[in-house]
Amino acid sequence: MSPRNPHDTSDQQQGNNNDDETKTFIIGSIGPLTGGTASYGLSAKQGAEVAVAEINANGGVAGYTLQLLAEDDQNDAEKSVNAYNTLMDKGMNALVGSVTSVPCIAVTDVSSLDGLLQITPSASAAKAAQYDNCFRICFTDPQQGEHMAQYIWDQGITNCAVLYDTADAYSSGINDAFQVAYKDLGGTIATAEAFNSGDVDFHTQLTSIKNSGAQALFMPFYYQEVAYVANQAGDVGLKVPYFGCDGWDGVIKQLNGDTSLINGAAFLTPFFANAEDEKTKGFVEAYQQTYGAVPDQFAADGYDAVYAIAAALEKTNRQRTYSAVYCDGTASFCRRICDFRISSAAAAVYRDRLLDAAFGIRHVCSNENR
Numbered sequence: 389m390s391p392r393n394p395h396d397t398s399d400q401q402q403g404n405n406n407d408d409e410t411k412t413f414i415i416g417s418i419g420p421l422t423g424g425t426a427s428y429g430l431s432a433k434q435g436a437e438v439a440v441a442e443i444n445a446n447g448g449v450a451g452y453t454l455q456l457l458a459e460d461d462q463n464d465a466e467k468s469v470n471a472y473n474t475l476m477d478k479g480m481n482a483l484v485g486s487v488t489s490v491p492c493i494a495v496t497d498v499s500s501l502d503g504l505l506q507i508t509p510s511a512s513a514a515k516a517a518q519y520d521n522c523f524r525i526c527f528t529d530p531q532q533g534e535h536m537a538q539y540i541w542d543q544g545i546t547n548c549a550v551l552y553d554t555a556d557a558y559s560s561g562i563n564d565a566f567q568v569a570y571k572d573l574g575g576t577i578a579t580a581e582a583f584n585s586g587d588v589d590f591h592t593q594l595t596s597i598k599n600s601g602a603q604a605l606f607m608p609f610y611y612q613e614v615a616y617v618a619n620q621a622g623d624v625g626l627k628v629p630y631f632g633c634d635g636w637d638g639v640i641k642q643l644n645g646d647t648s649l650i651n652g653a654a655f656l657t658p659f660f661a662n663a664e665d666e667k668t669k670g671f672v673e674a675y676q677q678t679y680g681a682v683p684d685q686f687a688a689d690g691y692d693a694v695y696a697i698a699a700a701l702e703k704t705n706r707q708r709t710y711s712a713v714y715c716d717g718t719a720s721f722c723r724r725i726c727d728f729r730i731s732s733a734a735a736a737v738y739r740d741r742l743l744d745a746a747f748g749i750r751h752v753c754s755n756e757n758r
Contacts, residue, residue, distance in 0.1 A: 533565025
C-alpha cells in the first residue's frame with residue numbers, strides 16, 4: 389500500500405474543516421464489534437464514546453469538535469486493515485485501535501506509512517506499537533508474563549502448568565515471557581500444553597495437565613477459551629487454582645454468571661471499576677448512565693485513549709498528525725505523557741514504559757456476577 393500524501397490538505401485528508409466554527413477532528417475506532425471477541429471491541433468503542441461526549445460537552449479541544457467513527461474488524465487482520473482504509477477515506481485524523489493484537493500489528497504496518505497517530509487501547513503484543521507513530525494504553529505481553537510469574541511464585545506455587553494458544557501472538561507472547569521469568573525464579577513448568585485458535589475441545593490437554601502433578605494452571609488467552617476449559621476441567625478431574633491475563637475480562641459473562649467453575653481464580657487487569665478516586669467514579673457513573681452496565685478494562689482503555697489524543701491535540705494545537713509535523717509535535721508529546729491517566733489504574737503506556745500501578749490482580753469470587 390502506498391502512503392497517503394502527508395502534505396495533502398484536501399477535506400478528505402483533513403476531515404471536516406471548511407467552517408472555522410465547526411472544525412471536526414475525526415478519531416477512528418477499530419475493533420471486533422461482532423464475533424467471538426466482540427466484548428472487547430464493544431467495550432473499547434463505548435468507552436471512547438463516553439470520552440468524546442464529555443470532551444465535546446466541555447467545548448471540544450483546541451477549537452475542534454471530536455467525532456468518533458467506528459469500524460468492525462471481527463478480530464481479523466485483513467478486515468482490520470480494510471477498516472483502517474475505510475476510515476482514512478472518511479478523513480480520519482487519529483486512530484484508537486486496533487483493539488486486539490494480531491489485527492493491530494497489521495494496521496501498524498499501514499498507519500506507519502501514513503504517519504497517523506495510532507493509539508491502541510488494549511493490543512498488548514510487543515509489535516502492536518512497533519513504529520514511532522504507534523502507542524498503547526495497556527501493558528505489554530512480556531510485562532504480563534513476567535508479572536504473573538512473580539505473582540504465582542509469591543503464592544508459594546513452585547510447579548505450574550501452562551496452557552496457551554500457539555496460533556495467537558498475544559497468548560504465545562505472554563507464555564514465552566512467563567516461562568522464562570518463572571524458571572528464573574526457580575519454578576518448574578510441569579507441562580506446557582498448546583492449542584490453536586478456534587479449538588473448543590481441551591480434554592486432551594487438561595488430562596496431560598492433571599497427570600503432570602501441577603499445583604496450578606496459568607492460562608494466557610481470551611475469555612471464550614477460558615470458559616471452555618472451566619467447563620471441561622471437571623470432566624477429567626482437574627482441580628487446581630487458575631491464573632490468567634487481561635484477556636480474561638468478560639469470562640464471567642461468558643459463563644452466564646456461574647463463577648463456581650472458576651471460583652478463586654486470579655487474573656491480571658489494569659482497571660478496577662470499584663476504585664474510590666473521583667476520576668474513576670466519574671467515568672463509571674457516566675458509562676453506567678449511557679450503557680446501563682459496569683465498564684470493564686477495555687472500556688477504560690478506550691476512554692483513556694481518546695483523552696490521550698485530546699491532550700496531544702491540545703498540546704500541539706494542530707490537527708495535522710502526519711509526517712514531520714506529527715513527529716515534531718504529537719509524537720514527542722505522547723512520549724512525555726507516559727503517566728497520563730484518566731481513570732484509576734488505567735495508565736497510558738508508551739514504548740514499553742510501564743507504571744507499576746497499572747498492574748492489578750482481580751480475584752473471582754463465588755458471588756460475583758459481572
